[in-house]
Structure formats: C-alpha cells, structure tokens
Amino acid sequence: MESLPISITRAEIWLCITTLLYFLMNGAQIFETLVFVPKWASSPPETFKLLQDGKGASLKFFWIILHSLHEIAFILAIIFCWKIDPVRNWLLVLFIIHAAVRVWTLAFFAPNIIQFQNLASSSPISEEIISRISLWKTLNYVRVAIYIILSIGFIPLCIKLFSFRQ
Template structure:
C-alpha cells in the first residue's frame, strides 16, 4: 500500500510538472515565437539574454526538475507492471523529444541569438525560422500527448490503491 502511495505521489508530481511545462510551452509558442519568427533578424533581439525575454534558465531548471520527478515516478511504479510498461514507453518518447530539442531547437536558438549580437546573418534565415516554428508546433504537440498519456496511468494507480 505504501509503495502504491509513493508511486501515486511521484506520478502525480510528474503530471503536474508536465502540465505546467505544457502551459509555458503553449504560451511561448503562441505569444513569443510568432514575435521573433515574423521578422528575422530584426526581432531576434527578443531572444537575447541581456535585453530580451530569456527563458533559458526557466527551461533548464524546469526540464531538470521534471525529469528527476519522471525518473522517480518510473522507479516507484516499476513493480506495477501495467503502469510500468506504459510509463517506460512514454519516458522513452519524452527523452527522444528532449534529444531532438537539444540537437535541433536549442542550437538554432543559440545561433539566432548570436546572429543578433554579431549582426552576421545566415542565408535563408526566414525559411530557417519558419522551419523552427513549424517543428516547434510538432514538438509541443508531442509533449502534450505524452503528458495526457500519463493521466490514465495515474488513474490506474489511484484505482489500485483504492482511491
């Protein structure tokens, strides 16, 4: 019983953090991304750490805390086979999107910031920012789908624990 309670708590924390991240991602995607992608490179100033809306620290902290919670949830759900297998799949998907983020999204944002600061702009900048924006829609949708996929697992744990 105590094991299930810990599993519930950590999966609940993971879900809450995921939905908090989803809200921040949707806000950023709906409000900030269109501002800097509409008129590159002029609006890249919004990305600059010194005079923009730098969310770098927020995202580093948020993803780190969330991933620790996700791993703890996976550890505490390990003995609950019907939950463990789905959580493992969702965790692998989540990590795949994180790798994609670190391999594509983060380096491109850094390049866009550097372009703004150095005033040296790459060829095809408009198409690069449009691609970044379009793929970001896909990425955010995947994150939302993963977090929604955790809800039935939390429901299973609650039912198993008599809630």
C-alpha cells in the same frame, strides 16, 4: 479499512508530481509557441534581440530548471512504480518518447535558437535563415503537440494507479 502500502502511496505522489509538471510545461510551451515565438520570428534580425540573455526574455534558465525538475520527478515515478507492471511499462514507453523529443530539442531547436541569438546584431538576414526560422516554427508545433500527447498519456496511468486504492 486497511492502509495502502507505502510504495503505492509514493508511486501515486511521484506520478502525480510528474503529471502536474508535464502540464505546467505544456502551458509554458503553448504560451511560448503562441505568443513569444511569433514575436521573435516576426522581423529578424532586430527581433532576435528578444532571445538574448540579459537583453531580452531569455527563457534558457526557466527551461533548464523546469526540464530538470520534471525529469527527476519522472525518474522517481518510474522507480516508485517499478513493481506495478502496467503502470511501469507505459511509463517506460512515455519516457522513451520523452527522451527522444528531448534529444531532438537539444540537437535541433537549441542550436538554432543560439544561432538566431548570435544573429541579433547582423545586417540583413539571408533567405536560408528565413527558411530555417520557418522550419523551426513548424517543427516546434509538432514538438509541442507531442509533449501534449505525452502529458495526456499520464492521465490513464494516474487512474490505473489510483484504482489500486479500491
């Protein structure tokens, strides 16, 4: 049996790492969405303390590290799959959608969480903040669904790439 070109093997490795990291992120996002978000959103401003660094379960560093590792792996998967047209093209589509959701996260979700953290020691919360919490929760379901769909999109790419072994 002839050995595979090293570029195919590296492409497989980085695509698999990227896919596994995406599914790991999905698990964390699902847990956060179903367990943690309802907890901090249940009775503001008291429950906003759960979001604070050093006082609650701040997940800022977890998400920064996980997203950074994933995005490095994603870029390496694109680099190593570059000469494999059908895989490269779909990876680029997935990456563009992923980047759009990340921009949305940094533009909407992160600033709102920071503001919610800062309101932890406030007196009563206004109706406007209650509405923003509700909107944040609803849009978070959409965001997590998009990430799950994106990660599922990696499965056919892995199958396609592994089909080159035959």
